[in-house]
Amino acid sequence: MSRLTFFALRIAQAVPAILAIATLNFLLLHLAPGDAADIIVASSGHGSPELVAELRRSYGLDQPLHVQFLVYVGRLLSLDLGTSLVFNRPVIELIGERLGATLIVMLTAIGLAVLIGLVLGIVAALRHRGWLDAFVSVAALIVYATPQFWLGLMLIVFFSITLDLFPSGGMRTIGVELGPLASVLDVARHLILPATTLGLFYVAVYTRLMRTSMLDIMTLDYIKTARAKGLSELRIAFTHAARNALLPVVTLMGVQIGHLLGGSILVETVFGWPGLGRLVLDALLQRDLVLLLGILFVSSVVVVVTNLLVDLLYGILDPRLAS
């Protein structure tokens, strides 16, 4: 099949996935002990059975389940994720406000992780059994075992409290009016610790992945051909080996986005970063189910879309797929 067909097919496959997520959301909402009406009444502190019944009617919760499901799907298609029980605002609005902040920290984390991890992995593979290789292996082991939220706290203690290099929380310095450039730098300063905390794990992952992939590839015949052409080891490593070693790494990238989202809940909590992660926590502590499910839906969609993009990227990188 041609590349275009491959792409179209992958996009089409994403749709049932999102539908399934929506269904799961709906089921969870109704599995919860007590429904939305109970919760509202409970949080407002007073209520009679009549009030609960009235609320049910107004929320449409007294309709049969399949009707409710259709209404729910209809709302989703118009991007209506319901109204937050706690904030009393449309969920989609709340998410929209925070999404940017979360994306900034996530993209920075993953971007740094990819850059550093891939290069480190290539070098570790080239200096196989050297001291860098050993150091990378040990460091990766320790990083894998480190709880991310604890790492964040320790980084704050060291860099923020002891060394006073970076701010210990928030996205901007409050109470100060800054010009555009200074504003960007300000955010950058606040961004470093959270992005490092979130990204360190992935530096380890990508380094290990790339290293293994490179070691596998360096034994293949076309590397021997490249040597027989008289090319330098460096050129072979980056132009021939790395280009191929990327492929298995890219396939695994998509899987990790979900992990990244989970990590951002913890990291945003630790650093007081005004993103979706913090919103989740707020929603959680106050049992705002509608908001929670809305966030789950959005994050699942993000995962599906990211996986799609990663697949497309793989399709571009590997010419063998086109046949």
Place this chain on the structure above:
Amino acid sequence: MSPLLAVKGLTVDYHGMHNAERAVDGVSFSIARGETLALVGESGSGKSTIAHALMRLIPRGAGSVSSGSIAFEGQDLLALPEAAMRAVRGGRIAMVFQDPMMALNPVHRVGRQIAESLLAHGKATPRTAIDRAIELLTLVGVPAPEKRARQYPHNLSGGMRQRVMIAIALAGDPALLIADEPTTALDVTVQAQVLAEIAAIKSRLGMAMLLITHDLAVVSETADRVIVMYAGRMVEEGNVEGVFSRPAHPYTRGLLEATDWEGAASDRMREIPGSVPNQGEMPPGCAFAPRCAIATERCRIERPSVERALHGGGVSCFAAGSPS
């Protein structure tokens, strides 16, 4: 005139997990300009190792040349610094491998892979490289070369991939082409074509060739001289016609008989009983003695040196000259 390549006493050891294995043991030969020398033997006879040793392509951790010298165009290849060796690789000596599917980078276009060699050895500039690559594709007999140059290895058939490999090898304008089992991975029908292609190019460009193969038919059609290898040692060498019509070494005779060669002493196909010894179990004397029908006590204890054979070349056998 001094030979293009002169190998003396080449010995190559592999560093196995437990002990060293001697893959090539004291082999000497030479190749003149424009000559085709065939290296024949079973798998494990060391012929491929010799090719890799010539190009210094044996990974350092896996094995090394323990002794011997390789003189090429007046330089000792074993003494060259790595940067100078890189200029030789692909530039003065080029190699074609056995399996073209695995030997070509799957994510680079074919034209680019040829151009890479051109650029590395200064045979083209970045602007002229692709055109020159297309010329080379025409030279090796690839139809529609402009289209093919933009394709990837998996778009091409086995025969065409091998031609691409040859084009890559020719890019540096080498004086010596080493072909390591160039047609073994190809269909029988394509084999003859590719061989003919190689022979034509070789004579047109005045290249010498070291042809490594286990296929005697290929040897007789393409080679001027032949070396027969057994268990890492050279057992016979000479010009092809002489060796094939009057084989001096029992192993050579066995090989010829086993392939039902016309002109073999017997008119039946005969298998050589026994098997090649493992490196750890090499007998003290002649390596072939355990399987040899005419082996004497002396053969088992003493290693035979190279003597002059009836056909004018060399043979490593105490019983050379005796009737079979």
Place this chain on the structure above:
Amino acid sequence: MSGLSLFWQRYRRNRPAVGGLVVLGLVVLAAAFGPLAYGIDPFDMAGRPSTLPSARFPLGTDVSGRDILAGLLAGARVSLLIGIAASLTATLIGSAVGATAGYVGGWLDAILMRVTDFFLTIPSFVFAVLIVAIFRPSVAVITLAIAAVSWPSVARLARAEFVSQRHREYVSACRAMGMGHLEIMLRQILPNALPPVVVIGSLTVASAILAEAGLSFLGLGDPNIVSWGYMIGVARTVLRTAWWMSAIPGVTILVTVLAINLVGEGLNEALNPRMRPR
């Protein structure tokens, strides 16, 4: 040489794995006997808040005056319990799903794998947080939530193993003998597929402990127990003045998870010996 001693011989070759086993053993001992031996209730506000280590409180007290060492010992119990239980559940479910998919093949395989892949697209920690939030935090809910997000990876692995085994000759031979499918799956294929499943099971314990720590840190732990994550969460308020209260439980998590990972790698090398040294 018996199977066990052969296994130990191979395992011993990996020195870090042996170290990990020793450390893990210590943690298990501490979890099993520590709270009993030490005898102090981690919730008991027995001393003045935020005191430094002393004879009475070997690791000092936290912000509310609770004994930190008692918290660590109790936390060890909780972490190991939840980690092992969640991993076991995830492994059982995942193996069952994967084995069925891999062995039966066809449309059942396609459906099961679709479901598995679907669960893999759901961000795991977010999902676990959601489950715990909906169904109220307790040890059981936390365990099930972690298991619910961990089983897909095991399923994938189990399926791969069963797919590769089901076409082997010994399986055809068993069918020819008239052996039923279930018996073949359980008694013939499973022992061969076990090594990688065991390895992924042990690594899942590590990720389960980290997940539980994260949940407790966020305040979603079982309110009736003290866990390491909870201790870190509580200590956050005094990060500036008493950073060690956050550091110590974190270090114990790190050491424990590291030990488990090392043991997992040791198991991998012992159970799946590879020829090529890496």
